[in-house]
Amino acid sequence: MSSASSTPTQGTAGGTGSTTAPAGGTRRRRRGPRTWLAALPLIAFTGLCFGLPLGALLYGAVTRTDPATGATALTGEHLSRSLQGPYLGSLVGSVQLSALTALIGSVLGVLIAQAVVTSRSRALRDAVLTASGVLANFGGVPLAFAFIATVGISGVVTQLADLSALGWNLYSFTGLAVVYLYFLIPLMVLVILPALDGLRPQWREAAQNAGAGARQYWRHVGIPVLAPALLGGFVLLFGSAFAAHATAAALVGGSVPLVTLKIADALSGNVLVGQENVALALGLDMILIAGLVMAVYLPLQRRSARWLR
Amino acid sequence: MAAMTPTAREAAPEAERRPAPPATPVRARRRPRLWRGAVLGLGGAYFLVPLIASFVFTVHTPGQGVSFEAYTALLAADGFTESLLLSLGLAAATILLALLLAVPALVAVRIGSPRLRPVIEVMCMLPLVVPPIALVTGITTVLRWGPEHLSRTPLYQTFLAVQNEDFPVVLVLAYTVMALPFVYRSLDAGLRAVDVPTLVEAARNCGASRPYVMFRVILPNLRASLAGAAFLTLALVLGEFTIASLLGFRPFAVWIVSISGAHARMSVAVSLLSLVITWLLLLLLSRAGTAQTGTTGTPRTSRASRKES
Numbered sequence: 126m127s128s129a130s131s132t133p134t135q136g137t138a139g140g141t142g143s144t145t146a147p148a149g150g151t152r153r154r155r156r157g158p159r160t161w162l163a164a165l166p167l168i169a170f171t172g173l174c175f176g177l178p179l180g181a182l183l184y185g186a187v188t189r190t191d192p193a194t195g196a197t198a199l200t201g202e203h204l205s206r207s208l209q210g211p212y213l214g215s216l217v218g219s220v221q222l223s224a225l226t227a228l229i230g231s232v233l234g235v236l237i238a239q240a241v242v243t244s245r246s247r248a249l250r251d252a253v254l255t256a257s258g259v260l261a262n263f264g265g266v267p268l269a270f271a272f273i274a275t276v277g278i279s280g281v282v283t284q285l286a287d288l289s290a291l292g293w294n295l296y297s298f299t300g301l302a303v304v305y306l307y308f309l310i311p312l313m314v315l316v317i318l319p320a321l322d323g324l325r326p327q328w329r330e331a332a333q334n335a336g337a338g339a340r341q342y343w344r345h346v347g348i349p350v351l352a353p354a355l356l357g358g359f360v361l362l363f364g365s366a367f368a369a370h371a372t373a374a375a376l377v378g379g380s381v382p383l384v385t386l387k388i389a390d391a392l393s394g395n396v397l398v399g400q401e402n403v404a405l406a407l408g409l410d411m412i413l414i415a416g417l418v419m420a421v422y423l424p425l426q427r428r429s430a431r432w433l434r
Numbered sequence: 435m436a437a438m439t440p441t442a443r444e445a446a447p448e449a450e451r452r453p454a455p456p457a458t459p460v461r462a463r464r465r466p467r468l469w470r471g472a473v474l475g476l477g478g479a480y481f482l483v484p485l486i487a488s489f490v491f492t493v494h495t496p497g498q499g500v501s502f503e504a505y506t507a508l509l510a511a512d513g514f515t516e517s518l519l520l521s522l523g524l525a526a527a528t529i530l531l532a533l534l535l536a537v538p539a540l541v542a543v544r545i546g547s548p549r550l551r552p553v554i555e556v557m558c559m560l561p562l563v564v565p566p567i568a569l570v571t572g573i574t575t576v577l578r579w580g581p582e583h584l585s586r587t588p589l590y591q592t593f594l595a596v597q598n599e600d601f602p603v604v605l606v607l608a609y610t611v612m613a614l615p616f617v618y619r620s621l622d623a624g625l626r627a628v629d630v631p632t633l634v635e636a637a638r639n640c641g642a643s644r645p646y647v648m649f650r651v652i653l654p655n656l657r658a659s660l661a662g663a664a665f666l667t668l669a670l671v672l673g674e675f676t677i678a679s680l681l682g683f684r685p686f687a688v689w690i691v692s693i694s695g696a697h698a699r700m701s702v703a704v705s706l707l708s709l710v711i712t713w714l715l716l717l718l719l720s721r722a723g724t725a726q727t728g729t730t731g732t733p734r735t736s737r738a739s740r741k742e743s
Contacts, residue, residue, distance in 0.1 A: 266687045
């Protein structure tokens with residue numbers, strides 16, 4: 126983008142390049158050394174604003190500064206403490222909640238998406254897609270308050286249906302799961318709908334002509350083709366639920382053990398002084414889990430993209 | 435279920451297994467209609483009830499009747515305008531910064547430096563792995579270093595300026611990092627749809643200058659994905675709670691939580707309003723994004739940008 130001086134040569138080289146592909150290839154490579162300059166701000170920004178906090182997190186999680194001498198030493202103490210007692214409990218709680226909601230969200234999301242795809246109604250499809258686009262972003266604080274007003278202690282539906290007599294409690298693991306599904310299901314619909322579109326009717330017809338039943342079709346054609354997208358969607362939902370903090374913070378405070386809430390507590394000084402490093406270690410634990418999840422997701426995404434042409 | 439398809443009596447055993455012979459497609463489609471209706475009905479109820487109930491909650495007080503006070507009192511509420519304006523300002527700055535960083539980098543990678551592409555992709559996607567709560571622990575650690583180690587250097591002033599209460603630049607930086615994956619996905623999808631090198635060559639052959647190529651050829655082709663990226667960033671910033679609250683700033687989402695104790699009705703009203711605003715913005719932006727290209731449907735922006743995120 127920045128090589129204005131080489132304009133005339135490029136004009137002619139571009140002319141031949143558009144007719145013969147190999148020539149275009151060499152020309153592009155020759156222009157390379159200059160164009161990367163345009164990517165420099167992005168690289169510098171990410172390094173500074175993302176790399177620096179991340180480095181600080183990593184550094185703080187594995188080192189300890191002696192308050193008396195000021196000497197800093199490498200230690201695994203914070204990490205091992207973050208994997209014990211209430212901290213471990215919060216990690217397990219987060220993983221359980223995320224796995225459960227991701228599983229339910231995936232199944233329900235697929236059902237809704239399949240209903241939309243098979244209906245073949247353009248209006249319904251547009252409506253569901255727009256709604257999903259909005260609702261998938263409707264996480265956080267507003268979502269929590271919408272549910273408090275609906276099924277909270279003095280919520281409208283709670284009063285109408287007398288839910289508390291049935292043992293309903295929004296401020297619990299189950300309650301939190303119901304709230305999380307509100308943004309996870311639309312997310313799954315957005316992810317899986319293109320994949321369901323990719324299931325060509327011809328495949329189904331071919332299976333039928335070959336004498337396959339519905340179950341056989343899904344077992345041998347539908348599910349295998351969808352598998353990467355399904356797994357990818359599940360993993361994405363898991364990641365979203367795992368990282369969610371605002372909804373839980375506005376909703377349950379501290380009554381459900383979640384790692385995001387524990388980190389926030391430690392950071393805002395609600396616990397003993399000196400817990401910051403454990404917060405950093407917990408952050409590192411979260412990054413490792415989320416990293417594992419993404420390491421599964423990205424290759425799957427690429428595989429499923431193959432069928433969506 | 436089979437009883438619902440009287441016309442198919444002679445083929446009843448086969449109708450049990452869904453794929454009816456292609457000769458009778460009408461009958462084959464009747465059975466799915468039932469479960470489709472059930473799925474869409476239940477889904478619609480789950481997603482609509484909290485919205486309706488929240489609205490009822492805000493306007494109806496048991497024993498006192500209907501009043502719209504929660505909405506009318508909003509503008510006068512303490513901190514409403516300030517926090518909303520702060521959030522909008524942060525959103526505008528974040529959108530601007532994210533696009534200014536990402537667009538040149540991605541275009542450059544397309545036309546000149548294909549070998550940089552995986553680097554840029556990984557860099558832009560990495561923030562997905564780091565939950566906001568982990569990012570903020572890193573940021574607080576870095577910010578704490580400022581006073582401790584840099585108090586006698588000019589850099590210290592930068593640290594203070596970045597944390598200015600009136601316009602916390604540190605939030606813009608953090609939000610830009612968090613928005614990068616979505617901006618990247620959206621722009622990448624848009625760039626994939628146009629053959630950038632050919633467009634650039636064609637325009638250059640016609641004698642267009644480089645800025646002209648950028649602003650009159652490439653950017654108009656990216657209109658939809660720019661709008662999608664902007665929408666996602668806006669939704670992210672308006673709803674962001676974790677980082678702002680832990681760093682001690684008070685944009686919109688933090689304000690909603692802070693008033694929820696004293697004004698429950700108002701906090702729900704604001705939550706609903708923020709959903710409506712998000713919805714309107716999505717419609718507006720997808721209109722703006724597709725007005726010129728025309729052929730793509732309204733929800734395309736949200737889908738294209740979100741489906742892979």
